[in-house]
Amino acid sequence: MTLRLSSDAMRLVIPALSLTLLLAAVFWLQPRAMSYVGLNLLFNLAVPIALATIAQMLVMAVNDLDLSMGTFVSFIACVTATFLRDAPVTGVLILVGAIATYAGLGVVIHLRNLPSIVVTLGMSFVWGGLGVLLLPAPGGQSPDWVRWLMTVKPPLAPMAIVASIIIAVVAHLVVMRSSLGVLIRGIGGNPRSVERAGWSIVAARGAAYGLAGVFAVLAGIALVGLTTSADANIALRYTLLSIAGVILGGGEFIGGRVSPIGAVIGALTLTLAGSFLSFLRISADWQIGAQGAILIIVLAFRLMLNRVEKREKGR
Amino acid sequence: MDGIQKAVIAVDGAKVSFGAVKALDGVTLRVMPGECVGLVGHNGAGKSTIVSVINGGLTPQAGSVASDDERLERYGINAARARGVRCVFQELSLCPNLSIVENTRIMHRDLGGFGWRTRAQKIIEQSLDTVFPGHSIGSSRAVGDLSIAERQMVEIAMAFSDAGIAPRLVILDEPTSSLDASLARQMLDHVRRFVAAGGSVIFISHILHEILETSDRIIVMKDGRVVAERPAHGFDHHGLVEAMGTVAKEGTGQRLSREQAAAPPILSHQAEGLSFKAHEGEIIGLAGLAGHGQTELLLALHAAQSGNWRPERDPLVTFVAGDRRLNGVFELWSILRNFSIASLGDLSRRGLILAKEEETKGADWKRRIEIRTPDLHNRILSLSGGNQQKVLFARALATRAPIVLMDDPMRGVDVGTKQEVYKIIREEAARGRTFVWYSTEMDEVRLCDRVYVFREGRIMDELAADAVNETNIITASFSGVPA
Numbered sequence: 001m002t003l004r005l006s007s008d009a010m011r012l013v014i015p016a017l018s019l020t021l022l023l024a025a026v027f028w029l030q031p032r033a034m035s036y037v038g039l040n041l042l043f044n045l046a047v048p049i050a051l052a053t054i055a056q057m058l059v060m061a062v063n064d065l066d067l068s069m070g071t072f073v074s075f076i077a078c079v080t081a082t083f084l085r086d087a088p089v090t091g092v093l094i095l096v097g098a099i100a101t102y103a104g105l106g107v108v109i110h111l112r113n114l115p116s117i118v119v120t121l122g123m124s125f126v127w128g129g130l131g132v133l134l135l136p137a138p139g140g141q142s143p144d145w146v147r148w149l150m151t152v153k154p155p156l157a158p159m160a161i162v163a164s165i166i167i168a169v170v171a172h173l174v175v176m177r178s179s180l181g182v183l184i185r186g187i188g189g190n191p192r193s194v195e196r197a198g199w200s201i202v203a204a205r206g207a208a209y210g211l212a213g214v215f216a217v218l219a220g221i222a223l224v225g226l227t228t229s230a231d232a233n234i235a236l237r238y239t240l241l242s243i244a245g246v247i248l249g250g251g252e253f254i255g256g257r258v259s260p261i262g263a264v265i266g267a268l269t270l271t272l273a274g275s276f277l278s279f280l281r282i283s284a285d286w287q288i289g290a291q292g293a294i295l296i297i298v299l300a301f302r303l304m305l306n307r308v309e310k311r312e313k314g315r
Numbered sequence: 316m317d318g319i320q321k322a323v324i325a326v327d328g329a330k331v332s333f334g335a336v337k338a339l340d341g342v343t344l345r346v347m348p349g350e351c352v353g354l355v356g357h358n359g360a361g362k363s364t365i366v367s368v369i370n371g372g373l374t375p376q377a378g379s380v381a382s383d384d385e386r387l388e389r390y391g392i393n394a395a396r397a398r399g400v401r402c403v404f405q406e407l408s409l410c411p412n413l414s415i416v417e418n419t420r421i422m423h424r425d426l427g428g429f430g431w432r433t434r435a436q437k438i439i440e441q442s443l444d445t446v447f448p449g450h451s452i453g454s455s456r457a458v459g460d461l462s463i464a465e466r467q468m469v470e471i472a473m474a475f476s477d478a479g480i481a482p483r484l485v486i487l488d489e490p491t492s493s494l495d496a497s498l499a500r501q502m503l504d505h506v507r508r509f510v511a512a513g514g515s516v517i518f519i520s521h522i523l524h525e526i527l528e529t530s531d532r533i534i535v536m537k538d539g540r541v542v543a544e545r546p547a548h549g550f551d552h553h554g555l556v557e558a559m560g561t562v563a564k565e566g567t568g569q570r571l572s573r574e575q576a577a578a579p580p581i582l583s584h585q586a587e588g589l590s591f592k593a594h595e596g597e598i599i600g601l602a603g604l605a606g607h608g609q610t611e612l613l614l615a616l617h618a619a620q621s622g623n624w625r626p627e628r629d630p631l632v633t634f635v636a637g638d639r640r641l642n643g644v645f646e647l648w649s650i651l652r653n654f655s656i657a658s659l660g661d662l663s664r665r666g667l668i669l670a671k672e673e674e675t676k677g678a679d680w681k682r683r684i685e686i687r688t689p690d691l692h693n694r695i696l697s698l699s700g701g702n703q704q705k706v707l708f709a710r711a712l713a714t715r716a717p718i719v720l721m722d723d724p725m726r727g728v729d730v731g732t733k734q735e736v737y738k739i740i741r742e743e744a745a746r747g748r749t750f751v752w753y754s755t756e757m758d759e760v761r762l763c764d765r766v767y768v769f770r771e772g773r774i775m776d777e778l779a780a781d782a783v784n785e786t787n788i789i790t791a792s793f794s795g796v797p798a
Contacts, residue, residue: 179427182417189410196372196408197422198393256412 011250015265029279040158046271051219053245058212064116068124070239075131076220081140081230099213106209131232138231142224150225171260188256329378338364340539353530361539371395399483401474411459423478442476588773600763601753608772609753637722651691680709701732
C-alpha cells in the first residue's frame with residue numbers, strides 16, 4: 001500500500017540513488033572535492049544544463065521533443081554576450097522575441113499537426129545560423145550582473161547547489177503544483193479529455209513551449225555567466241544532454257510523465273559523470289562512450305525497478 | 316413551478332454526416348428535468364454521435380440545439396458545460412498520468428486559484444462517497460494506477476461532482492461495462508436519487524435490464540434515426556431487442572452436452588483454490604465479480620504456453636484482449652494489418668509477407684464475421700467499437716492456435732454483434748477449438764460448457780452443464796462473504 005501511494009516518489013528513487021552513488025565515488029577518488037570550492041567546481045556547469053533539461057522536460061510533457069535545444073541555448077548565449085551587454089534594451093527584446101517564437105512553434109505544431117521533431121530540427125538550423133551571424137568567431141563578453149550572479153558565494157552551500165535547488169523548487173511549483181502545470185501534463189496524458197473539459201489545447205501547448213523558451217533563455221544566460229564569453233556552437237551537446245537528463249530523472253517520452261526534481265538531479269548526474277571519468281583518468285577518447293555506459297546502467301536499473309513495482313502492484 | 320417544465324436539452328432535427336456515412340439523420344430528442352432517458356441501439360446507430368451533439372463536441376450540419384426553451388446558436392463544449400451537461404464516455408477520458416485530484420482540476424475549469432488542490436480533493440471525495448459509498452479509492456492516487464473498474468468509478472463520480480456549476484444533465488455512455496454487479500447497483504441507485512432530486516440523465520447501456528429498470532423513458536435508435544420512443548414500462552427485454560432490429564433469439568444458450576471429461580485435458584493450471592482444466596472443444600467460462608483474478612489466470616495461462624524470447628512455431632494459445640484501446644488494436648494500422656498480425660508467420664515465406672494471401676485471408680474473414688467496412692485498408696479506428704472487437708476475434712481465430720483465451724472481450728459491444736460472435740464461437744468449438752472466456756455478463760457465462768467461479772483470486776467453484784445458471788454463479792461469487 002505504501003508502495004502504491006508514492007509512485008511519483010518511486011520515480012525519484014533511481015535518479016537520487018545514482019547521484020548519491022556517483023558523488024560518493026567521486027569523493028572517494030578525490031576527497032578534496034568534498035569542500036565548498038570543490039562542490040562548486042563539480043557542479044557549476046550543471047546549472048545551465050539543469051535549466052535546459054527543465055525546458056526540454058516541458059516540451060516532453062506535451063509528448064513532443066525539442067531537437068533545437070542545443071542551438072537555441074547557443075544562440076541565447078551569443079545574444080547575452082553581445083546585445084544584452086552592449087544594448088540591454090535590444091537584448092531583452094531579442095530574448096522576449098525568442099520566447100515568443102518558441103510559444104509560436106508550439107501553436108504551429110499543434111494547429112498544423114506537425115511532428116515536433118521535424119519542426120525543431122528545422123529550427124535548430126535557424127538558431128544555429130542566427131548564432132553564427134551574431135558571433136562568427138568565439139567572443140563577446142558576459143554582462144557584469146550575469147557574471148556576478150554565477151560567481152556569487154552564498155553562505156553554507158556553493159552557488160551551483162543553491163541554484164540547482166532553486167531551479168528544482170521553482171520548476172516543481174510550476175509543473176507539478178500549478179493549474180497550468182496540471183493542464184500541460186494533462187495534454188501529455190490524454191489530450192481528448194482535456195479538450196472535452198473545455199480547455200484550449202492550442203493555448204496550453206503554446207504555454208508549454210513558451211515556458212520551455214523561458215527556461216532555455218535562462219540556460220543560455222547562465223552558461224555565459226560561467227564561461228564569460230560565447231560561441232555559436234557553445235551548447236550544441238545540450239540537445240542530447242537535456243533529453244538524457246529528463247529520462248534519467250524519471251521522465252518518459254510520452255504520456256506526460258515528468259518530474260522536475262528528477263530532471264534537475266538527472267542534469268547533475270550527467271555533469272558529475274564527466275568529472276567522475278576524469279578522476280578515473282579515463283582518456284578523453286573514451287569519455288563519451290563511458291558516459292553512455294553510465295546512462296545505460298542507470299536506465300537498466302530503472303527498468304528493473306519498474307518491473308519490481310509492477311509485480312508489487314500485482315496487476 | 317410553472318406547470319410546464321422546460322427541457323434541459325432539446326435537439327431538433329439534428330443531421331450529422333461523416334463523408335458518405337449518415338451518422339444522424341434528423342434526430343429529435345428532448346430531455347426534461349427529473350427524467351432518466353434510456354438510449355439503446357445497435358452499434359453505429361448514432362448513439363455516440365447524438366451524445367457528442369448534446370455535449371457540444373460536434374455541431375450538427377442541420378437542426379438545432381435548445382436549452383430551457385432558448386435556442387442556442389453557438390453551442391459548444393463550454394456552452395454545454397456552463398449549462399451543467401456532463402458526460403461519462405465509454406472509453407477512458409481521464410489523464411492516466413495525473414492524480415484523481417489533478418483530473419478533477421482539469422474537469423472543472425473554474426476551480427483555479429490558490430488552494431485548488433484542497434477544493435478539488437473535497438469535491439471529488441464527496442462525490443465518490445455519495446455515488447459509491449464504502450469505496451476505497453484514495454484521491455491522491457494516479458489514475459493510471461487504478462484498475463479499470465476504479466477508473467470508471469472515478470469518471471462517474473467526476474461527472475456527478477459539483478464545483479460551482481451543478482450537473483443538470485449527466486450522459487452515461489456504457490457506465491457499467493467495467494463495474495461488477497454491486498458497483499453497478501450503487502451507480503444505478505445514485506442515478507435514481509439524482510433524477511428524483513430533479514436532475515436528468517441520458518443512460519446508454521447494452522445491458523438491457525439496467526436500462527429497463529432505471530429509465531423513465533426509452534429511446535431506441537437505428538441507423539441514425541429514432542425508431543421507437545416509449546415510457547420504460549412500455550418495453551420489455553424482448554420488445555427492446557426487437558425494436559433495435561437485431562436478430563437476437565432468446566434461449567440461444569443451449570449447450571450441447573458432450574462427454575469430454577474422459578479425454579485428457581489439453582490445458583491445465585494449478586491456480587489457487589480448485590485446479591483449472593480445459594478439454595478439447597470446450598467453452599470454459601470464468602465468472603465471478605469483476606477483477607477477482609480471472610484476467611490473471613488468463614495471463615498466467617498465456618505466459619505458461621508461450622515462449623519468452625522466440626515466438627512458438629505452433630502456438631497453443633491465442634489471446635483476445637478486453638481493453639481494446641489499451642492492448643487490442645494498433646490504432647494507426649489498417650483493419651487488414653490489425654487482423655493479420657497474429658498469423659503473419661503463416662502468411663509469409665522467407666521473411667516476406669505474401670500480400671496476396673493476406674488479402675485473401677482478410678477478405679475471407681471479413682465475410683465470415685461480417686466486418687462492416689467498405690475496404691479492409693481503412694484505418695481500424697474507422698470502425699465502430701463492436702466491429703473493432705470483431706477484428707480482434709478474427710485475428711485470434713485466424714491463427715492455428717487450438718486454445719483461445721478471451722478477457723471479457725464483449726465489453727461495450729452491441730447485442731447483434733454479440734450474437735454473431737457467439738455463433739462463431741460455437742462453430743469453432745464444434746470444430747475442436749477450446750475457448751477460455753472471462754465474462755462479466757451473465758448471459759455469456761451461461762453459454763459456456765463449464766464455468767469456474769472466482770472470488771478474491773481463487774477458483775471457488777466449478778459448475779458444469781445444467782448447473783451453470785445465475786443462482787449458482789451468484790451463490791459461488793458471494794460465498795464466504797458475510798451478507
